Amino acid sequence: MDSVFFSKPRPGSGQPLGLSREAIVRKAMEMLDAHGMQKLSMRKLAAELGAAPMSLYWHVPTKDALIELCLDEIYGEFPLPAPDADWEPALREMMHSLRHLALKHPWWVRGIGEFNSIGPNAVAMADSMLEPMLRAGLSTAAAAQSVSTVSSFVTGFALAEANFAARGGMDEPPPDLGKIADLYREKHPRYVEMLNDPAVWMLEGQFEFGLDCVIDGIKARVAALRS
Amino acid sequence: MDSVFFSKPRPGSGQPLGLSREAIVRKAMEMLDAHGMQKLSMRKLAAELGAAPMSLYWHVPTKDALIELCLDEIYGEFPLPAPDADWEPALREMMHSLRHLALKHPWWVRGIGEFNSIGPNAVAMADSMLEPMLRAGLSTAAAAQSVSTVSSFVTGFALAEANFAARGGMDEPPPDLGKIADLYREKHPRYVEMLNDPAVWMLEGQFEFGLDCVIDGIKARVAALRS
DNA sequence: TACGAGCAACTTACATCGTACGAGACCGCA
DNA sequence: TGCGGTCTCGTACGATGTAAGTTGCTCGTA
Structure with missing residues (x-):
């Protein structure tokens, strides 16, 4: 139940450093922004980083923890007033x-x-x-x-x-609006009028x-x- | 991309009827309320209904569709003014x-x-x-x-x-509040004061x-x- | 130079998941 | 007796998160 934030990343005074918590989080953010949480998998993320799946687990305890780190990364972009x-x-x-x-x-x-x-x-x-x-x-x-x-x-x-x-661009009705409107036109005319x-x-x-x-x-x- | 709501359940003028879309949705709602969306699996749901996993797929096209049906079931409880x-x-x-x-x-x-x-x-x-x-x-x-x-x-x-x-009951602070407060006490005293x-x-x-x-x-x- | 300690990456393996596919089982009707 | 529809199930595939153990690297120290 402990959060990632309660403990630092693994000590790490070593050398290799082809992988790092920062690099993992950065690439994970890219993939999350592009395809969402459901589509992000540790395997695909590892592949994208040119590493084996289990290698990520040295830097990050769990997938959920990784997502928490990414979430906090978002808050880091928040401009302070x-x-x-x-x-x-x-x-x-x-x-x-x-x-x-x-x-x-x-x-x-x-x-x-x-x-x-x-x-x-x-x-x-x-x-x-x-x-x-x-x-x-x-x-x-x-x-x-x-x-x-x-x-x-x-x-x-x-x-x-x-x-x-x-589903669809900004500031425009969704593509399947026609079907929805047809479905509910007699029963909820007010609602359909709003949709249009x-x-x-x-x-x-x-x-x-x-x-x-x-x-x-x-x-x-x-x-x-x-x- | 078509919604479940655009097409009716499978025709069904047959007989067996140990299973039905209604029964499946009802039990799925129970399990969702108890453990959330992540923990609901078609296999466990089928087991709960005393059926084989794949049997559900006659009545419901997909797990996502089932959840959409359950969602709409919730709206059905909404009391009209x-x-x-x-x-x-x-x-x-x-x-x-x-x-x-x-x-x-x-x-x-x-x-x-x-x-x-x-x-x-x-x-x-x-x-x-x-x-x-x-x-x-x-x-x-x-x-x-x-x-x-x-x-x-x-x-x-x-x-x-x-x-x-x-995480924790209603109208009371979360259990790990102490640790959070300790973490941020020096850097964000205002925030910690609010938490307390x-x-x-x-x-x-x-x-x-x-x-x-x-x-x-x-x-x-x-x-x-x-x- | 030799060696153990610890860091970092990899390999293998398992349980669990959604669901495609196709084989039966049962029914009413011809 | 067969046929077509309605339902249920068994098997199987690919994907997933990750536990456990293995391998090689670079050190500090002797």
Whole structure:
């Protein structure tokens, strides 16, 4: 049950170094971004690295651990906000960053559901989200609640978005929409009408609308919580 | 790429009927609720049903298809709101229902990330979410945006909650919190302080706070969108 | 120069998985 | 008595994660 993050990689003061935890994680990230978690196998990863499958297990205890490391690598790409920014623009910008991570690494959101994110980069990110809220005068609990609320929205949105993106391009209806519409036209005309509305597939706008809603809701509370 | 829902189960006007799509789905749901998607195997499911593994494949084309059927079964449990309810209480109640589904079937949220939800029950649910918003005078696109926003929040919240719930009970800190706190105490004291705040682990309250935020944000827009 | 210690990579092997394929078993109807 | 459809099962293949043990390398030390 112990996380990879609780113990360092194998000591390693040796020499060979054709393989390394960093190299493995890097290549695994490539393959995850390209084909997702299901398609990544230790054997294919090893082949890609020109190594035997079991060689990876010297540097990484298990496949799940490797994925946890890759997840944390994603959080490492998260751009930290300016240290003196006001909470609202800072929060808004961080949530855009979060969504961009989700678009760049489509397997990320699914990973959230299966693994705990307690790596150093994940914690640094969470910490930096807390900071502007605390500086605005919120209590620890209130800051945590606010951050949790917006990032729940963003991850939930990304979860749906990753699903659409998986079948077909961005900002356009999925290819099998016609069949779905035919199936449900008599029973759920409202629903089918929605499917045929192009505005529904403009995900950028949907995200912006939702983010505005959530931040507005928080803004109304910040004043009260601060006093 | 065709969904299970585009074609009916095998014809079946025969006799044996020791096995059936319904029985298989029912038992699969039990096992999914108990142990999650990773642990469900066609072999174990067949054993549980007292059948040979390959027998299942007469009633169900594939394991993924079976999971899609189970997912839709979950949506079938969603209680539809009163047909004349005001949009705000209706939406609020539906989102509570959604969260209860997530707590009852912890694998559900992860399933959203991997499968499209276009089964009859999923569509009926989506349709019933749209209805109160449209009745309040919103356009199709505006109604869809509003619903998408709140349900993104709920699924994102459920995603995190399912993860906590997987390791330890509800409304209490995870067992390995001590180790995590020790790891990051010097580098991210703010974060560790948050982890130690009991209010952070009261998920019920967190959910309520977030839902209030999001619905408030939407409420502010409903007036404008309606005119 | 010789040698053991530990690091790193490899080989082999096993259990488990989804499922393709085809052979039966049973039925109602001709 | 046969036939075609409906269901169940047995066998088998390829892929997967990884436990266990083996081999060779480079050291520090004697």
